[in-house]
Every structure is written in structure tokens, then in C-alpha cells.
Amino acid sequence: MAVKELNLLMTYPVKWSIYKVMRDYIQNFYDAIGFNRFSDDFKYFYNEEKKELVMISQVDFDKEWLLYIGTSSKRGTDTGYAGKFGEGFKIASLVAYRDFHLSVTMESRTWKIKVTEKEKKIDNKSVFCLAYDITKQPAIEGARLVLDGVDKENYEIFLSVLKDFYYIENPLFGELIAENDSCAVYGTKKTEKGVYRRGRVYVGYQYRESICFPIIVCNHTYSVSGDDRDRDHLNSRQTEECVMDVIDQLDSAQAFEVLQRLRKFWNGNRRDGCKISPKEIVERLIEIASSNDEVKDKFKAMYDEEVVADITKNYWLSDHKVRIAKLWFRDSKYYGKRAVVLPEFVDMGIKDIHMMCREANGYEVTEEPGNREWKFISLLEKVATKYFSDIYQYDELPYCMMFTKTDLALEGLAETRKLRTKSRNAFGLTTKRKIDTVYLLKDVLWGDSFGTALSVYLHELLHQYGGDSSMQFHKALYIMNMRMLEKAEELKVYSERWKRIHKRGGRKHA
Secondary structure (H helix, E strand, C coil): CEEEEEEEECCCCCCCCHHHHHHHHHHHHHHHHCCCCHHHHEEEEEECCCCEEEEEECCCCCHHHHCCCCCCCCCCCCCCCCCCCCCHHHHHHHHHHHCCCCEEEEEEEEEEEEEEEEEEEECCEEEEEEEEEEEEEEEEEEEEEEEECCCHHHHHHHHHHHCCECCCCCCCEEEEEEECCCEEEEEECECCCCCECCEEEEECCEEEEEECCCEEEEECCCCCCCCCCCCCCCCHHHHHHHHHHHHCCCCHHHHHHHHHHCHHHCCCCCCCCCCCCCHHHHHHHHHHHCCCHHHHHHHHHHHCCCEEECCCCCCCCCHHHHHHHHHHHHCCCCCCCCEEECHHHHHHCCCEHHHHHHHCCHHHCEECCCHHHHHHHHHHHHHHHHHHCCCCCCCCCCEEEEECCCCCCCCEEEEEEECCCCCECCCCCECCEEEEEEEEEHHHHHCCCHHHHHHHHHHHHHHHHCCCCCHHHHHHHHHHHHHHHHCHHHHHHHHHHHHHHHHHHCCCCC
16 A cells, blocks of 8 residues: 655645535546446436445546646547536545545555545645555546535535536536537426426536526537636626527528527516526527428417517607507507517518507507697696695696597596605605506597596596506595595586586597
8 A cells, every 4th residue: 555645735725615525526427437438337326325426337437537737538629528627636636635534445456545634844844745545456448436424404515516417418407409510509497386497508518507598509619718717607797698609500490599598588678586687598599490491480470469569660640640559569468468579570571560560550540639638738737736735746747649549448547657766745645657648539529427537637647656556556546535525615616617518529439
């Protein structure tokens, strides 16, 4: 038996988790076997009672590769290996022995080494370095690593690390979507609840980042700038570059399959936990998939009645016309049945909101009030300002227009947008939205009920506090209704004025 000291002091300042230790031990076997045979040729056994974990492969190797920092059996080639730093086994053994108090034994061919430590003198000072007890033995096939002292928790970590390497039989990998020498794309598997699991990014055959998309992107050749053995994850820019590099290698049919997997992201919005934005990825998938007419026709046949594209900026539409189209869609029979997706889906044969509005003559839905309608509106504005201005918060009341079709399923509508600067009224209500335009059904204005028209008008004004399901909005409505009851007698005067306008004008629309 001979003790071989390594040029690695026991005080070497490295702090690894048990996860990293297991990762680098597995990596040595993975690189010796190769990803194509890893599932078949790598075996492991665990004895919980003895706390012993054994890893075995059918591939042997020279012990010299384990002796020197900076050397590796992988040197001289750039592909097919998960690691690249050479010192993985040595550092892993140092941390396993020193920090986790594991007994480490490795054997192959006619040799066996046991990790230990050895005292030496440097400048007349006593120090300890990592060492191997090396013994000869009858030749064995393959290689065998034995770790003693591995508890159940650390064994579970070992099992999770096995999933962090790229191999076809990886239990996290679902259906294969695309594969070539430099990359691969898999779908993720579903949970017990039938929901696709989050995706992953593998770089250089190892897991490097989680992504919110239900696909597994494997980029074997992506070079991570500034990478080193202590960096576990990619930043957002690197993750996006890595994924887009693989997307660019897909053909139209493969892009179609990936696009379907990303259906929840067709609107381009980033979801909670998304490290990268889906918009550019979805747009690039559309660009690739739409280049093939058969794929495009297939997509249209599948999704034409399920989605509608948002209005593209390529149209020469006024802001007013865009608002009308979106208001039309909001109250159309398609709302709630067709999801609004990115404008680029027009390239996949999907109609957008402008097309549908134009085909349905939806641009005829709204019109400017005439002279007689303005009298009704002016009366509503006067009453709102006099009796309800402490409830709502407007420097200037929103512009008012009319619906001209009576088959719409509402009497009023507020066109809103998010507020950057919020304010609070005397009742503690905080503004959420800015209302640019209020739309009233023409029948409401020409009806003989002032109370109905006022209620509808105030209802829309109060949407500055939130949508129909908002607690703030409901509180505002309650305050408004109480005020109307309180001022009922005074409001009768305005009701009579309303009737006089109505009587003088007659019913001026069909």
C-alpha cells in the first residue's frame, strides 16, 4: 500500500453542498460512459442501514486521471462531456471527506484508492493535504465508487442529481420533439393533476436553469461566458440566448409542436417565475412555423375558432378606430370564447380583432352624440358634478359617446387604462384606472327614465376604482346608491328636465 499526497491542502477554501459533491462524482461516470449508454451502463445501490452508496460503471480508466489538479480524461475534445474542469473528483473528495465526513473509496482495473489526508511540512510548518491510500488488487471490470456515511436525505439528493444530466432515459424528459448533434428539445411530463411541469435548460449535457415553459431545451454547444465550476445557473440573458439558439435550429413542423406546448404564453405576457420573456420566443416560433403552408393550414384548422390576434401595428388605424374595434370585440359573441394572442399569429392564418370587427360592421357600433343627445349628457354631467363629485375623482369628466346598436348586452361601457399616479377620495377609495371615454347605449339616453340614465352614467364613472368584481368598485356603487336615496327629492327636478328634453326631441332614432 502506498499513500499518494495530492497538491491540495485540506484548508483549500472551497465550500460545496452535498449536491455539488454528488454531481461531480456522477459526472466522472457520465463522462466515461457517454450519454448514449449512461442509463444502461451506470448502476447504483444504496444500503440505508449501512449508509452506503455504491456507484458502478462498465467502463474502466487509469487512476492517473484522479491524481492531478487540472487534468481530465476529457482533455483534447470539446463535445460529449458534461464537465470540463478536471479537478472535479479531487475537489468533490476533499469536500466529502473534510466537510461531510464520508468515507470515499474508488477502484478500477488493478487499483483501489481510499481518500485520506497526509501531514507535510511547508516552510517548517505542519500542514495537511488530501491524499490517496493506493492498493493493488486483482483486475476488475469497470469502475466502482463507494461512499460510506450517506444518510437517507443525502441519498435523495443523489437521486435528484441523476436527473440533472442529459440522457434520453432521464425520467424528467417527455416526448422528443427535435434532436440533432448540437441540441435537443423534449416536452415535459404532466403532474398527477394533468398539468405540464416547468421546463429546464441543459447546457453541455448538464442542467443549468429552470424555465416556465413546458419544454426541456438541451443546448450541447452553447458557451457560457465567464463560466466556472462554482456557477450553477445561467442569468436571464444567457438563458434566453441559449433557448433562442436551439429554437433557430428547428424546422417548421418542430416549431409547430413547440408552439403548441407554449399555448399559455401566446399572448406574450411574462408569468410569475418566468426568468425570460416568452414574447420573442413565440414570435420566432411563428416565423419558422408559418414558412410552411401545410403547417400553417394545420394550425389554422386547429385554432381558428379558439384564438383571435390582437391588432397589429402594421395597420394604418387611428387610435380611435383601434379603441372601437376592441370595444366591439369586448361585447361581441367571441369575447370569452376566443383568447387574444400576439398580433403575429396573423401569419398563422388567424384573424385579428380589426379583421373581425370590419367583417361584422363593428365600426358602426359607436357614434358621436347629436345636439339633442348632448343635452341629455350635459344634464347628467351637471348632476354628477353637483351631487357626486366627492365620490369620483376627475379633474375633468370623461368624454361621452353612444352605442348605436341595441343588441349589445350592456347599457354602458367605460374605456379605461392603468394609472401611474393614484389618488384617494374622502371615503378611502383609491383610483386604479383612468377613464378616457364613457359609452352609453342610445336607448338609455332616449329613454324616459332619468334615474336609469344617471345610474348607468355614474356606474361607468366609478370604474376608475376597479372592474365589476372589484370590492372597491362595489363599495363605490354602494356609496353612490345611498347618495341617490339621500338626494331623491332634489333629483326629481332634474328628472322633470329630462322629460322635457325627451318630449321636445321625440324619439329620434330607429
